[in-house]
Amino acid sequence: MLRTLCRAGGAIVQQSQRTAPRLWVTAAQQRWASTMPMNTVILFVPQQEAWVVERMGRFHRILEPGLNFLIPVLDKIRYVQSLKEIVIDVPEQSAVSLDNVTLQIDGVLYLRILNPFKASYGVEDPEYAVTQLAQTTMRSELGKLTLDKVFRERESLNSNIVHSINQASDEWGIRCLRYEIKDIHVPPRVKESMQMQVEAERKKRATVLESEGTRESAINIAEGRKQAQILASEGEKAEQINQAFGEAQAVLAKAEAKAKSIRLLSDALSEHNGNAAASLSVAEQYVSAFSKLAKESNTILLPTNTGDISGMVTQRHFSSLIATAEPKHKYLNKIFLNNDIVSFIYIYTYILHMTHRWHRC
Numbered sequence: 001m002l003r004t005l006c007r008a009g010g011a012i013v014q015q016s017q018r019t020a021p022r023l024w025v026t027a028a029q030q031r032w033a034s035t036m037p038m039n040t041v042i043l044f045v046p047q048q049e050a051w052v053v054e055r056m057g058r059f060h061r062i063l064e065p066g067l068n069f070l071i072p073v074l075d076k077i078r079y080v081q082s083l084k085e086i087v088i089d090v091p092e093q094s095a096v097s098l099d100n101v102t103l104q105i106d107g108v109l110y111l112r113i114l115n116p117f118k119a120s121y122g123v124e125d126p127e128y129a130v131t132q133l134a135q136t137t138m139r140s141e142l143g144k145l146t147l148d149k150v151f152r153e154r155e156s157l158n159s160n161i162v163h164s165i166n167q168a169s170d171e172w173g174i175r176c177l178r179y180e181i182k183d184i185h186v187p188p189r190v191k192e193s194m195q196m197q198v199e200a201e202r203k204k205r206a207t208v209l210e211s212e213g214t215r216e217s218a219i220n221i222a223e224g225r226k227q228a229q230i231l232a233s234e235g236e237k238a239e240q241i242n243q244a245f246g247e248a249q250a251v252l253a254k255a256e257a258k259a260k261s262i263r264l265l266s267d268a269l270s271e272h273n274g275n276a277a278a279s280l281s282v283a284e285q286y287v288s289a290f291s292k293l294a295k296e297s298n299t300i301l302l303p304t305n306t307g308d309i310s311g312m313v314t315q316r317h318f319s320s321l322i323a324t325a326e327p328k329h330k331y332l333n334k335i336f337l338n339n340d341i342v343s344f345i346y347i348y349t350y351i352l353h354m355t356h357r358w359h360r361c
Helices: 002-019 027-034 116-121 126-142 147-152 154-172 188-270 274-293 309-325 342-360
Strands: 042-045 049-055 058-063 066-069 075-082 086-096 102-113 174-185
Touching: 042 049, 049 116, 058 116, 075 116, 086 126, 086 174, 102 126, 102 154, 116 154, 126 154, 126 174, 147 154, 154 174
Parallel strands: none
Antiparallel strands: 042 066, 049 058, 049 075, 086 102, 102 174
């Protein structure tokens, strides 16, 4: 009876082991167990997979993709390793930066199995081991940087984490391809101070940009005024040059006209009766001049030819005649001296003077 009870108890224990969940088994082991192929003698291995075969409990060989044969009972497929790129989410964890700021950070890890033998026998759970290694490496690298550098040098931080993981995972036959930080969470107070710092920096940049704009505007205005003054001076210079050139042309034209008139006068004087015509012209000019001088109170005319004695005598004669006829007028003090036609001019001037006096009276 005791033997029967023992057998019944053993059956119950075996049944409970088959039905109860195995909590101590990792997720990777459960996945491998659920997908572990059976030894059916003839096996077809999928592409990008490596099946690790044990014979009587010892490593025997790794099945390559394609057709493979195994011995029943003796050979057993112990591990199935995927040679594809594996993506693993690194859980969020806390880390302290160099300036003592606590950060909450998580990431994504990309890795690939290069050696199925090392990945199967070098570590119990390769994925779990790499995940823990990534977390510890992340905390170590964050402790070397300040908070500002963590945000600025994210690419450098990722590359350092990958390098540190590969140094330790070579013994496991795993190669870390890259690591990416997903989110970085800072405490609320630190976030507020960072926001204030960013706003202050933006205000500073705005002030600097505004001052630079004012400076550029002042420079442009000064440059414009400078160019305007230069253009104005050049215009004034050109105007003066043109005016001087015009005056020079006018002087030349007047000189040419005067020279032409002198040549014509010379030609006229050289003709017959030219002297008589010249004397008549001079007499008319004298008469016009004396008619203007007759309106003045006192006028003295010096002789143009002091060697003409007859002209001076004639002038004296008419002066005495004027003094006898009009003793009360200042016109008697006027002395007229002229050339060979002075008699005609003096008589004509006297007549004009008397006529003017009569009209005034």
